[in-house]
Amino acid sequence: MNAIVDPTGEVGAWWATAVSHMEPGIVELRGRPVQELIGTVDLTSMIWLMLRGELPDAARSALLQAALVAGVDHGPQAPSIAIARMAATCGVGLNNAMASGVNVLGDAHGGAGEQCVRLLDEVLRLERDGLEIAEAAATAVAAGPKYVPGFGHRFHPRDPRRDPLVSLAEQAVRDGVVPGDHLRAGLAVEEHLRSARSRPVPMNIDGATAIIYAELGFAAPLARGLFVLSRSIGILAHAWEESGSGRRNKGPVPRSIVPARLG
Amino acid sequence: MNAIVDPTGEVGAWWATAVSHMEPGIVELRGRPVQELIGTVDLTSMIWLMLRGELPDAARSALLQAALVAGVDHGPQAPSIAIARMAATCGVGLNNAMASGVNVLGDAHGGAGEQCVRLLDEVLRLERDGLEIAEAAATAVAAGPKYVPGFGHRFHPRDPRRDPLVSLAEQAVRDGVVPGDHLRAGLAVEEHLRSARSRPVPMNIDGATAIIYAELGFAAPLARGLFVLSRSIGILAHAWEESGSGRRNKGPVPRSIVPARLG
Amino acid sequence: MNAIVDPTGEVGAWWATAVSHMEPGIVELRGRPVQELIGTVDLTSMIWLMLRGELPDAARSALLQAALVAGVDHGPQAPSIAIARMAATCGVGLNNAMASGVNVLGDAHGGAGEQCVRLLDEVLRLERDGLEIAEAAATAVAAGPKYVPGFGHRFHPRDPRRDPLVSLAEQAVRDGVVPGDHLRAGLAVEEHLRSARSRPVPMNIDGATAIIYAELGFAAPLARGLFVLSRSIGILAHAWEESGSGRRNKGPVPRSIVPARLG
């Protein structure tokens, strides 16, 4: 506290935080001097530390890491990637290009993870209220939106990221690393959608990572936040590649194509 | 290619990329099926793979990781953090709050790493042209801007992140992991500033990480891009904490304080 | 259409729009050659044209303009303004600083206009279903969130922008320019809050402009969109002023104040 400029401490309190602390010569992250973390803690554990306040054990960190790696990129068709590439040709910094991509990771683009955690929470609540898990899944899906968050994909009949992520989650349950409730709920929703819908609606990356994040105890909104960290890597890679193309003001289609007139 | 919709392939070529590829049932990152990466590659190596096209060895990955961990957060006074916290109270998504913070990591806020790599490149160019390294450092600094990028800090007389990062870089040189030229140039600039200026201008986080990124072969703009990945972690942690505060429309100072009138 | 590159027209159709059209030598906005608009159409009517497809009459344009002018700025305590000012010191472009401010005009910061239009729509629906307007207002408020969108203010016991905007709306109703239903609904909500709550919750800028936007036939989300256009002016003015301050990396409070530690 500064006794002269901020005698009541109200200004310092306005920006109070448990995340980090800085004074001349000192940088503490979650109470730990930064110099003790550099070279000793891996990046995924650092993410955990910053969000949770403590370091994870190796098994939990590895499971989180698998989910983060899975979400890094999904190809140039994703709006976030296309936007970052266009931005990189407009004469702005790489950080601005990245922000432009991150900014669209909303409810319909990656944000589904957050909604999926809430759906699984609801399935588990219904189960605690006495429903069989299959019935709980059917009930929660019926009460939710048309697009079941975390399930189905406009491109993939089967998302190649589902199986390895679900396998790792199953192994973690067997090893006692995570409790397994959200995994059970997720598989029940998948099974329900398999039997109830005419065309398959398999679990996608948002669903598989939502299971892992929830099993590890992250709150629903962090399913989105963690995905942003993950996808930022792909966004950077694409923006950087495009910035080497020499293009200026890249539009969405080749210049010879004129968008049609509506109305 | 789609022979009917895109018969010349020009539209597909407009978005061509070596970073990733997606077709129904397939996601490839740098030519590798994503399912082979999940659970086997660590997050830092994944960053390297996406930016460079190949996986790093363990020593290079560890050095990169140390630099990334060091930049994660620098306390609530940083504009990027304060901005993300205010954004988190305005009724936008966590991704929007993160984008708002990332968007200001510009030339004066973390972007200094990019400029520092260029400065070190210039020192090394002058050395190749025949100058002693000390003279090369003095010449390059004199030709540059008033704020020497990567050196000096408005808060820290001595940045606590400098020593561990420089030590790791020195060890990597001794181990033959990196060549050591940019480290040598960086230390020469630091020594020059120690002797030439009345008040100390020690190497800061941007300088220390710039050395590591350059030693590992990353281009100058990626010093900024990598910092964005790193700081995004701190931005998320602060935005998430603030989103739990219940505040709405958090301004920069307590509401009882009225900003002064100018002019 | 380009018969060779886009023979099916599917690519051009992907980006089809009624808003504008561009070919070599031609720029059309809502079907009108841009050269016919320059120097003949005022800025507010231009906004109307772009959003609605036709030019407004003078009375409607004037009413829209009054609402836009009212929202331009609300002082340096607003997060959007403080964020743009900090951004302007971080070494990014003025457009990036403006985007950072605009990005936080979310549900809790200006976005209330959108929610207020929906509230007034609900009041009118209940009235059509047979309720008295006072009862309709009470019912709609009771069914809504704790913070009634468009009413109450953390700073102002009485928002100085309310009276002139409501007066202009009342005059427009008397002149037959607008129907008056949303105005009636808004005043009913205000009256209900005056009598029902212990401390006054008068109409604020979001409520008063929501009434005007709705009276003029703009859809609810455009209450937010129009506010963004309006507030962008204040954001630019503040960012520009701050960029002349010579500051670098402006934090939220003077550097002598250290934010408190939580937890």
Place this chain on the structure above:
Amino acid sequence: MNAIVDPTGEVGAWWATAVSHMEPGIVELRGRPVQELIGTVDLTSMIWLMLRGELPDAARSALLQAALVAGVDHGPQAPSIAIARMAATCGVGLNNAMASGVNVLGDAHGGAGEQCVRLLDEVLRLERDGLEIAEAAATAVAAGPKYVPGFGHRFHPRDPRRDPLVSLAEQAVRDGVVPGDHLRAGLAVEEHLRSARSRPVPMNIDGATAIIYAELGFAAPLARGLFVLSRSIGILAHAWEESGSGRRNKGPVPRSIVPARLG
């Protein structure tokens, strides 16, 4: 000032501004109570007031307005527009979609106006130093970048916005509204490019509006800032239209087209 929380006034001074002032019951913009501006000042004059501190006369306001109207939109091929449209399908707010578009109005996308003002300033400086204006234009262009800011267009052999804007500027000079120096410099650059280059490089929208902004006394960076205000209108119109399309996660090309593999 708050004598208890901010006794030195340092915190209030940290956010001092001449742009606006707010206290309970009071909103002042450039020293004028907001209620005196609502219904009496037009939107363009409001922009001038906020940026310059005083209201413009009618002739200057009209000239500024013409430039603002000219820049509102340039069709769906522009990256800023395509980005805002994609963003609008990703489940974020309209303000976030607008910010995503505004964020890419950088040095290569609209930011050219700022650079053009600097170029014209340089032409005028050389003229004051004794060069003929034609020679000054040739010298300034030769010293500048390959893309002459404000001249040439990738789509238009002749930008349809040039003639009406130049005509209005010429009329304003004849009427004594503006001095005419920057117009003279701009036409000299255009004439130089006509004679010196093999293919025509006519003045474009950035050049024509830069002339007007500079003639009206706006500093170079405001050429970009004013363009952002103008283009925000088009960005909103396109984002709003796209948000009604029902699309989710709109990519840059139809889904049947797979981007090519590089490398």
